[in-house]
Amino acid sequence: MPCPSDGMPHTPVLLDELVSAVTTDPTGRYVDATYGGGGHSRALLAGLQPQARLLAMDRDEIAVSNARRLAQTDSRVMVEHASFSRIGEVARIRGLRQISGVMMDVGVSGHQLDAAERGFSYMRDGPLDMRMDRKQGVTAAQWLNSAEEEDLTEVFRRYGEERQAARVARAVVRRRPLARTFDLVAAIREAAMGHQVHRQTLARVFQAVRIHVNDEIDQLDEGLDAAFACLGSGGRLGVISFHSIEHRMVRRRFRAWVQGDPVLRRVSIPGEPGGAARHIVRNARPSGAEVAANPRAQSAMLQVVEKCA
Numbered sequence: 001m002p003c004p005s006d007g008m009p010h011t012p013v014l015l016d017e018l019v020s021a022v023t024t025d026p027t028g029r030y031v032d033a034t035y036g037g038g039g040h041s042r043a044l045l046a047g048l049q050p051q052a053r054l055l056a057m058d059r060d061e062i063a064v065s066n067a068r069r070l071a072q073t074d075s076r077v078m079v080e081h082a083s084f085s086r087i088g089e090v091a092r093i094r095g096l097r098q099i100s101g102v103m104m105d106v107g108v109s110g111h112q113l114d115a116a117e118r119g120f121s122y123m124r125d126g127p128l129d130m131r132m133d134r135k136q137g138v139t140a141a142q143w144l145n146s147a148e149e150e151d152l153t154e155v156f157r158r159y160g161e162e163r164q165a166a167r168v169a170r171a172v173v174r175r176r177p178l179a180r181t182f183d184l185v186a187a188i189r190e191a192a193m194g195h196q197v198h199r200q201t202l203a204r205v206f207q208a209v210r211i212h213v214n215d216e217i218d219q220l221d222e223g224l225d226a227a228f229a230c231l232g233s234g235g236r237l238g239v240i241s242f243h244s245i246e247h248r249m250v251r252r253r254f255r256a257w258v259q260g261d262p263v264l265r266r267v268s269i270p271g272e273p274g275g276a277a278r279h280i281v282r283n284a285r286p287s288g289a290e291v292a293a294n295p296r297a298q299s300a301m302l303q304v305v306e307k308c309a
């Protein structure tokens, strides 16, 4: 169901699958670490009792104002403008311990992608910003205009898995200064040297820049540990990821908690033994019908673990 917040729709992905898997106690304490348009939060709240609590977090100020509007009409909801890497600290300050369920639906929302002035989309001309939190860090333009060519190549390759990374980096350097999304599109086209540029190439380069500008991989790395740490016994963490780097990171981490593999455990919570969790949902993908109705769901994957006693 599209969310009408701010007139910019975001259709929640794997809605029933995530919400039903993390709801363990209708009177419990929950965190939506990526509130966005609030679709998952509203569905969760619909099944919770009046004494339940939901902490809604997001690093995007528009998502946070959506959440504040909901909090005005639902006293179970509290709101925090913060990255999910800070979930433990925020929950503690809010007096929320032994959390029953955490939802993380990572990546960007429809309202971010569709707003040309945010600079996330290769289909809309706008300033090359791409920051989810516009009060933090450097914009995509600042980074693209100042980074060494080798660093650009490395980011396009690592976060976009783009085979033409070096050629795109060279074209970016040649066309500096870049100011608008369509300047970056023009650089990618130039790198193709007259060949047709596939939509996937544009998507991969834009994704890479976005991941870098928002430090998404480190944030997810920290956020997973922080979320798992604040769960009570029997509490569940559900994560929807959207590209292979995120899928791998979530799967590895969940496996480490479940199996306690000594190698994997080194990337897990220090001191957290294997057998700390059990899988509830593994590698769930949206149905064909969901993808047909919402093409953005195509690459989504859901994993849910439950923390053991």
Ligand SMILES: C[S@@+](CC[C@H](N)C(=O)[O-])C[C@H]1O[C@@H](n2cnc3c(N)ncnc32)[C@H](O)[C@@H]1O
Pocket (backbone or CB within 6 Å): 003, 010, 011, 012, 013, 033, 034, 035, 036, 037, 038, 039, 040, 041, 057, 058, 059, 060, 063, 082, 083, 084, 085, 105, 106, 107, 108, 109, 110, 132, 219, 220, 223
């Ligand atoms: C796919 S949308 C979430 C949509 C939401 N579940 C819904 O139903 O509307 C992802 C959201 O996560 C937020 N986000 C991404 N990384 C974040 C982080 N490190 N900390 C907090 N929020 C983050 C984005 O700003 C965006 O609003």
